[in-house]
Amino acid sequence: MKILAKKIVEDEQIKTQTLQEHTNWVMEEALKLIDDKSLSKVSIISGWKEEKILDLIFFSCYFHDIGKATIEFQNTINNGTNSYHSLYSVSVLNQINEFNVLGEDDSAINLLLTLCLTHHTLLPYNSNNAYFTFLESVESVFFNYKDSYKNYLNKECLYDFDFEIEEDIEDILFDIEDDLKYIKENHKLRTLYTYCSGILNFADWLASARFNKSLPKTYFEELPTKENLKGKLSFDILRDFQKDLSILSKSVLVEIPTGEGKTEGSLLWAIKNLYDKNSKIIYTLPTQVTSNKLYERVTSLFDKNECGLIHSSSKLYLEKDYEKEHGLVDDFFKSEITFNKNFSKPVTVSTVDSLLKFFINIGRFNIATKNYLNSVVIIDEVHCYDFKLMGFLKRFLELCYEFDVKVCLMSASIPTKIKELLGIENYPIVTEKELFKKKANEIVKIDEELDENFDLLIKKFKENKNILIIRNSVKSATGTYKKLRDSYGIDENDLILYHSTFKKRDKNQKEKDIFDKLDGNKPFILIATQIVEISLDIDFNIMFTDNAPIDSLIQRFGRVNRKKDETKKGVIYIFKYEKEFPYKSKYLLQTTFDTIENGYFELGEYVEWLNIVYDKVFKNDIKINNEIDSLFKQGYKKYDDVLKKLDGIKKSEDNYDLRHIEQSKVDYLLVDDFLDDNIDSKKFHEYTISLPNYYEKKYLYTSQKESFYKVLDLKYSYREGLLIDDNKSCEFM
Numbered sequence: 079m080k081i082l083a084k085k086i087v088e089d090e091q092i093k094t095q096t097l098q099e100h101t102n103w104v105m106e107e108a109l110k111l112i113d114d115k116s117l118s119k120v121s122i123i124s125g126w127k128e129e130k131i132l133d134l135i136f137f138s139c140y141f142h143d144i145g146k147a148t149i150e151f152q153n154t155i156n157n158g159t160n161s162y163h164s165l166y167s168v169s170v171l172n173q174i175n176e177f178n179v180l181g182e183d184d185s186a187i188n189l190l191l192t193l194c195l196t197h198h199t200l201l202p203y204n205s206n207n208a209y210f211t212f213l214e215s216v217e218s219v220f221f222n223y224k225d226s227y228k229n230y231l232n233k234e235c236l237y238d239f240d241f242e243i244e245e246d247i248e249d250i251l252f253d254i255e256d257d258l259k260y261i262k263e264n265h266k267l268r269t270l271y272t273y274c275s276g277i278l279n280f281a282d283w284l285a286s287a288r289f290n291k292s293l294p295k296t297y298f299e300e301l302p303t304k305e306n307l308k309g310k311l312s313f314d315i316l317r318d319f320q321k322d323l324s325i326l327s328k329s330v331l332v333e334i335p336t337g338e339g340k341t342e343g344s345l346l347w348a349i350k351n352l353y354d355k356n357s358k359i360i361y362t363l364p365t366q367v368t369s370n371k372l373y374e375r376v377t378s379l380f381d382k383n384e385c386g387l388i389h390s391s392s393k394l395y396l397e398k399d400y401e402k403e404h405g406l407v408d409d410f411f412k413s414e415i416t417f418n419k420n421f422s423k424p425v426t427v428s429t430v431d432s433l434l435k436f437f438i439n440i441g442r443f444n445i446a447t448k449n450y451l452n453s454v455v456i457i458d459e460v461h462c463y464d465f466k467l468m469g470f471l472k473r474f475l476e477l478c479y480e481f482d483v484k485v486c487l488m489s490a491s492i493p494t495k496i497k498e499l500l501g502i503e504n505y506p507i508v509t510e511k512e513l514f515k516k517k518a519n520e521i522v523k524i525d526e527e528l529d530e531n532f533d534l535l536i537k538k539f540k541e542n543k544n545i546l547i548i549r550n551s552v553k554s555a556t557g558t559y560k561k562l563r564d565s566y567g568i569d570e571n572d573l574i575l576y577h578s579t580f581k582k583r584d585k586n587q588k589e590k591d592i593f594d595k596l597d598g599n600k601p602f603i604l605i606a607t608q609i610v611e612i613s614l615d616i617d618f619n620i621m622f623t624d625n626a627p628i629d630s631l632i633q634r635f636g637r638v639n640r641k642k643d644e645t646k647k648g649v650i651y652i653f654k655y656e657k658e659f660p661y662k663s664k665y666l667l668q669t670t671f672d673t674i675e676n677g678y679f680e681l682g683e684y685v686e687w688l689n690i691v692y693d694k695v696f697k698n699d700i701k702i703n704n705e706i707d708s709l710f711k712q713g714y715k716k717y718d719d720v721l722k723k724l725d726g727i728k729k730s731e732d733n734y735d736l737r738h739i740e741q742s743k744v745d746y747l748l749v750d751d752f753l754d755d756n757i758d759s760k761k762f763h764e765y766t767i768s769l770p771n772y773y774e775k776k777y778l779y780t781s782q783k784e785s786f787y788k789v790l791d792l793k794y795s796y797r798e799g800l801l802i803d804d805n806k807s808c809e810f811m
Contacts (some may be wrong), residue, residue: 103285113354138193147216276435276448292413319510323347331505332488336636360429361456367613373427386423421449446558461492466738469713493692512684518639519648528653576606579799583764625655628670628691665699741770747787
């Protein structure tokens with residue numbers, strides 16, 4: 079009788095795979111995933127010899143599915159009944175003590191058994207599941223380990239395992255949770271377990287994908303080279319800083335102005351630091367929009383099949399992209415998504431939140447952690463995060479140093495005080511002083527509110543200039559849009575309003591509208607909130623902006639005369655802003671306004687202003703210092719606190735609260751879309767708006783019709799977004 083491990087229906091025919099075939103494939107894939115550098119890292123940290131770790135991985139692959147050699151699992155294959163093959167393996171593996179380690183109170187922890195038991199999920203079992211009967215042929219499967227060892231590792235197997243089926247495994251299950259808790263609390267054992275578990279699980283996935291004929295690319299076919307990447311760039315000659323990055327083999331801080339090629343430079347650095355086909359590039363950004371844009375760029379520089387994208391809405395983005403090319407979402411795409419979400423692609427673009435969430439490694443994230451150990455990491459716009467996320471980032475960078483994971487941090491403007499806070503003040507810096515000598519825009523500071531200066535705005539628009547207006551809240555941005563349209567008679571086709579309270583599908587379309595307008599010959603006005611500081615690579619002639627913190631203003635400056643063409647000098651009008659919201663410190667706002675000067679300056683002067691402001695703020699602003707004391711320390715402790723709270727083994731919700739968000743947001747559906755029979759419910763996500771959860775207290779719509787999303791009874795237009803009475807209008811970004 080064949081012992082079956084897999085069964086699928088293919089072309090209306092049943093296709094099966096034996097346990098031996100599947101096991102062989104898992105061992106093959108696991109050995110491909112092991113590289114000398116990562117193995118050496120884990121050996122040094124854990125104190126285990128490399129050969130012993132390799133043996134542990136091999137035997138975990140060999141025995142991980144031995145529980146399928148039971149009547150119960152064969153019934154699952156043939157009849158679809160429930161079974162728990164990982165659990166059944168325990169009764170055989172408990173006798174193998176060669177990979178035991180000392181646990182709490184000198185108790186023995188069987189690492190081989192633990193890896194096999196948890197290779198599908200963590201602790202779903204109890205003694206009620208532990209009724210099983212092994213097939214008579216299981217013994218021959220068990221003792222074939224010596225031949226397989228010699229076949230795959232090319233040496234004689236010196237291990238002599240005893241075969242015995244232990245029928246009462248209740249005590250083992252009772253102890254296993256404490257064992258896992260001890261493993262996760264012990265840094266050396268946790269590193270060893272995570273690495274071996276990651277390889278076992280990854281190899282098991284790959285073998286299954288091979289059987290299903292849906293195997294995606296998870297390693298470089300050929301390691302990319304500097305010459306290969308240069309041939310795909312839009313310029314022929316590298317800047318000096320890009321040349322420096324292309325030969326640097328260590329972690330680095332890159333300080334280069336916006337629009338000068340930091341992205342290309344960081345990818346040259348990443349290629350230099352790849353060491354094996356299994357090594358990976360992880361590139362993080364602050365927002366989903368910027369991540370999507372960068373994903374489009376990297377797919378033009380690398381094989382698209384080797385590129386992945388991770389954020390909370392990436393599945394929808396990739397699904398649309400796949401449908402454009404293939405017309406249908408099939409099993410191959412589903413396999414792509416499964417591997418993509420664990421940083422398994424050779425090049426992955428993600429939001430920084432996604433990387434840090436997986437790095438916490440709660441629940442089933444060992445594959446992601448294994449991939450992280452093989453990676454070089456790029457963190458762009460490092461200055462853009464709040465103090466809480468910066469605290470977590472500092473802890474992440476410390477662990478990168480310990481695991482010898484190289485990191486490239488990038489910023490156009492990061493204050494010295496923030497460098498000290500993050501502990502990166504001693505990172506080697508790659509910069510290019512000549513680039514900071516460029517001039518882009520004349521700064522005009524006006525000691526009045528922007529609302530009092532619409533006549534100046536209209537005058538500039540009549541000079542055939544593309545104008546960008548940045549307001550600090552949705553309410554003021556919407557008010558500006560209405561005033562220009564209704565009071566000044568500007569054609570609404572010459573206006574675009576862009577902020578956070580648009581439907582997801584409409585935000586994507588508005589971004590296209592903005593770029594179409596910029597490519598056209600007719601001037602227009604974009605009214606936006608600070609959402610454009612990072613999310614869009616736009617280029618305007620003139621900007622009118624509310625005052626904001628100095629680092630936010632510098633980001634805004636980069637949206638005017640982006641190419642620093644001194645023959646097309648831009649003009650930036652900065653208006654006094656009396657409110658504090660949405661920022662936390664009026665002192666920071668006032669110090670920024672007082673520090674900035676009128677005139678036409680080199681970009682380096684902006685950095686001088688940045689440091690002047692933050693030196694004063696760190697010295698004098700009690701509110702900011704209280705934030706650092708509370709939020710930064712809270713973020714820094716988050717990694718260890720979460721592990722401790724969940725014992726390092728229990729699954730948590732897919733939300734780790736890495737940023738300081740006073741009013742949490744929820745994706746809501748609007749009632750008109752909910753009741754529209756022409757909208758497929760599978761597409762509802764595209765119609766949602768992310769809003770503070772207090773909206774549902776007044777506007778929640780109840781219906782007997784079921785929906786995954788909560789529904790709000792609010793009106794909406796493509797041009798303005800939510801249509802709410804002015805007195806109730808939202809103030810957020």
